[in-house]
Amino acid sequence: MDAQIVAFLILLPITLVFVYAGIHEFQRYKSEGKANYGLVFDEESGTTHVSGIAEHEDPFDPEDFDPNNYNDPDLKTDADEVKS
Numbered sequence: 325m326d327a328q329i330v331a332f333l334i335l336l337p338i339t340l341v342f343v344y345a346g347i348h349e350f351q352r353y354k355s356e357g358k359a360n361y362g363l364v365f366d367e368e369s370g371t372t373h374v375s376g377i378a379e380h381e382d383p384f385d386p387e388d389f390d391p392n393n394y395n396d397p398d399l400k401t402d403a404d405e406v407k408s
Contacts, residue, residue, distance in 0.1 A: 352359070364375040 359376045360379065361374055362377045363372045364377065365372050
C-alpha cells in the first residue's frame with residue numbers, strides 16, 4: 325500500500341469523530357443556544373467531569389476541594405447526616 329493511503333486510513337476515523345461532534349454541537353446550539361461548560365462534581369463517586377452548566381449554577385472549583393477529606397467519616401456535618 326502507498327504511504328498516503330495508509331495515512332488517510334489512519335486519519336479517517338479521527339476526522340469522522342470530529343465532524344460528528346461538530347454537527348452534534350451545532351444542532352445543540354441551534355436548539356438550546358449558547359452553552360456554558362465547566363467542571364461538575366459528582367458527590368456519589370467523588371469525581372469531576374466536563375458538562376454543561378446552567379446559568380444560575382456555579383462551576384466546580386478544584387481549588388476548593390481536598391480529595392483527601394472526601395471519604396473521611398469524621399468530616400460529616402449536620403447537613404450530611406440529615407441527607408442520610
